[in-house]
Amino acid sequence: MKKVISQATIDRLPLYFRTLRLVEEEEKQIISSDELGRRLDITPEQIRKDLATFGQFGRKGIGYDVHELKNKIANILGLHNNWRLAIVGIGHLGGALANYGNFDTLGFSVVALLDINENIIGSEVNGLKIENSALMKDVIEKKFVDIGVITVPASEAQAVAEQLIEAGIKGIWNFAPIKLSVPANIPLVNEDLSVGLSALSYHMSQC
C-alpha cells in the first residue's frame, strides 16, 4: 500500500492545492487538467500522472471536481493534521515566520517561540511570548509541538536539532544554511535561501 511517491510529485501537489483554492473562490465547480496546467505552466499529462498516483479523482470527458480534488490533495499532504510549530531562534527571519499569516490557512499553527537571548525572552511576537530555549523539552511537551522550525545561526543548528529531537519533535524545517544530521525517522526539509538566489545569479550571468 505504501507506494513510493517521487519528491517531484509531492512538490507539485502544494501548487495544485493553491491553485484549486483560487479556482474554488471563483466559484468554478469543475476544472480540467488542461486548465490547471495552463495556470501553473505544467503540462496536463504531468498533472494527470501525478494525480493518478493517488487514485482516480477525475471523470473522463468532464474533468475534476474542484472542491473534492482540493480536499483530496489536502489529505494526501496531511494538511488536516493541524500541525503545531515551534520556532527556535527569534531573529529577523524567525520573527517574520512567527508573523507569517499564510501558515494558518494551510492548517499549521505556530504555538511556541524559543530563544536563548535573555533580552528578548518574555517579550511577545504576534501575541506569543518568547520562551527560554533552555526549557525546550518542557515547552514542547506541554504545547504538543510537532514541528521544530530552526532559524538559529548555522553554528547552533545541529545542537538545536538534537535538542528538538530529544524533546520529541516529529519533523524539522531547517532554515540554517548547513547540512543537519538527523535520524531517518525524522523528516527534515531544508529551506536554504542561498540556493535559490545563487541559481538566479547563475541564470542572470548566462544572459
Added chain:
Amino acid sequence: MKKVISQATIDRLPLYFRTLRLVEEEEKQIISSDELGRRLDITPEQIRKDLATFGQFGRKGIGYDVHELKNKIANILGLHNNWRLAIVGIGHLGGALANYGNFDTLGFSVVALLDINENIIGSEVNGLKIENSALMKDVIEKKFVDIGVITVPASEAQAVAEQLIEAGIKGIWNFAPIKLSVPANIPLVNEDLSVGLSALSYHMSQC
C-alpha cells in the same frame, strides 16, 4: 560553448561553495570529492560529475584545491557580479530579508526598499530608507538595481513583476505564492515556503 547545465547541478553548486568556505576556514588546502560528499550527504561520483561539467579542477590522486575550487564555483554562479537587490513589499518577510546579513557574504547587496504603504515610506530598515513604489522606475535606474525581490501579497505580485521589468530589472526572486508570467529573457526563481512545509507535512503523515 554554452552547454546546457542541469538545474539539479546548479542547485548543488551553492552547497559545494558553502562547504568549501567552511573547509577553507579550517585551513585545509586540499579536499577530495569523497570528503566533500561526506559533509553534504552527496555521493563523490555526483560531485565529480557536477564539477567536470565546467572543466577539470582537480588533480588525480590528490583532490581539489579548496581555495581555487571555491573561487571557480563563485565565478560559475556569477557571485562576482555584485548584484544589487531591491525588495518590494516591506512587510514581515521583506523586512527580514532587508536585515538578513548572509546576502552580503555571497556578494549581493540590498540597495533599495519599496512599498506602497504611506505609513512606512520614509522610515528606515537596517539603515535603508523605504521609498515609494510609485517611484520604482526612478529608484531602480538611479541605484542600478539588478534583481527585484517580490515580497508583496500574491494578489499584487504579477503587477509588481511587470513594473520591475518595465523599470529594467534583470532578474526576479519571487516569494509570493503565485505563478508569475515573465518574458523568457528574465530569469525568475520562486521561493515558495508552502511547498517545503507541505512536503514536510506529507512525510510526517507517512510515519
Added chain:
DNA sequence: TAGATTGTTAATCGATTAACAATC
C-alpha cells in the same frame, strides 16, 4: 453521435550510479 477529457501504457529523455583507465 461527436467532442472532450481522463487514466494508463509505451517511448523518450535526462539524471544518477557504477566502473575503470589515467595519473599524481
Added chain:
DNA sequence: TAGATTGTTAATCGATTAACAATC
C-alpha cells in the same frame, strides 16, 4: 611501486512526454 583520487564512459534508474483506449 602501491595507494589514492580524478575525469569520463557505460549502465542503470527514474521522471517526463506521447499516444490512445475508455468513457462521460
